[in-house]
Amino acid sequence: MAVLSTTHVPYLLALGSTDHLVGVAHGASVRDTNVTTRLADGRIVELLRGDRLDHEALLGARVDLLFDQPFGRSDLTSRVEGPRHVMITEYLEEHPLGRSEWIRAFGAILGQEAMADSIHASIVARYEAASRVIGSIGSRPSVFYGSAWQGRFHGASSHSLMAQLVRDAGGTYWSGSNGPNSNVTLDLEGFLAVADTLDHVGMALEMDHPPDALDLVGGERRIAAAPGIVRGGFYGNSGTSDLFGRALLEPDVMLSDLILILHPELPIDHRPTYFHRLDQ
Structure with missing residues (x-):
């Protein structure tokens, strides 16, 4: 095959x-x-x-x-x-557990239904256990997650995998005012205004070394100094972790990564795998 x-x-x-x-x-x-x-x-x-x-x-x-x-x-x-x-079409799933559940489709096609069902049941149990860590938190920090390219900044809609992960990790996902199903694209000035109001700014990167604030925002120095980056910048680096591969079957790990970033005050024993703070 x-x-x-x-x-x-x-x-x-x-x-x-x-x-x-x-x-x-x-x-x-x-x-x-x-x-x-x-x-x-x-x-x-x-x-x-x-x-x-x-x-x-x-x-x-x-x-x-x-x-x-x-x-x-x-x-x-x-x-x-x-x-x-x-x-x-696993990429159409908006919930992390929806993407991981595609293992059941592969299992059915390959004649391994029981194994696939067992694997996914374990994934669900781990994800639900990780989400319970949030409990009744007092505040939900605001979060943008996207990418920077040629002076423009792109973020997924509020109906996206990352938006769901952020919500389950105890954050408020910022997706602009284009509607729940619309992705966001901002120019430099527009994103600078937004970044000044956010608690956390995260970016998807692909590089072979730990990034700094300038890497995070495509070299734009004015944005690199925004509070959401200086105090709350984080990234997912597909150059050093299997962010678009193994992570699909480890949504609980992605969730715990984000909880550690958004709520460092919580007593969680976890080592980041897919998402990291800039200062880590």
Whole structure:
């Protein structure tokens, strides 16, 4: 079998099915060492780089089951013949437990329903236990989480995975006034005005070293001095952690990371994995 999204790999890993994996997309973005080792020695081939599907590699790998996702695909795989083609849309789930529950779909397809059900039940139990740490907190700090690119700042809507995590971690997610289903895009001046009012500003990054405040905001010095960054800046770095892979099956860890950031006053024994304060 093969996957055309790196987000599918952790589900196969959890079910112990990677021995049957012969093809992946975007190999450089895969974090699991078992898969990267097999990529390096040729037992797994890279099928997709950028928007180009390597049809010859797909045929040569003799793939009989192809996991794909429709986002941005156009007709990329519409002409693929041979393997059974299964579309996976876990990225549409707004709740962390909704994304992790996709392991049950993989389990059903691969004939491992009982194992998948057991894994997900454990995930739910751990997530609910982590969320109970919040209890009856007195205040909910305001939080923005997004990304910076070429002087513009982008944040997900209030109906998003990160927004749900922030709420469950005892925060108030800031998503502007565009409506609950709309993403937010702000220019430098607009974001500077917002950042001055927030308790925490978090950014998604991809780099091979611990970031500083300037990295967090794309080098914009005026924003780097905002209170939400100086006192409450945090980040998720997909360059050093499997933020878009294994994290999907560890929503309880992501939640505990955020609780530690938003409520350091709570007695939680936890080491950050996916989200870190700037000063950590």
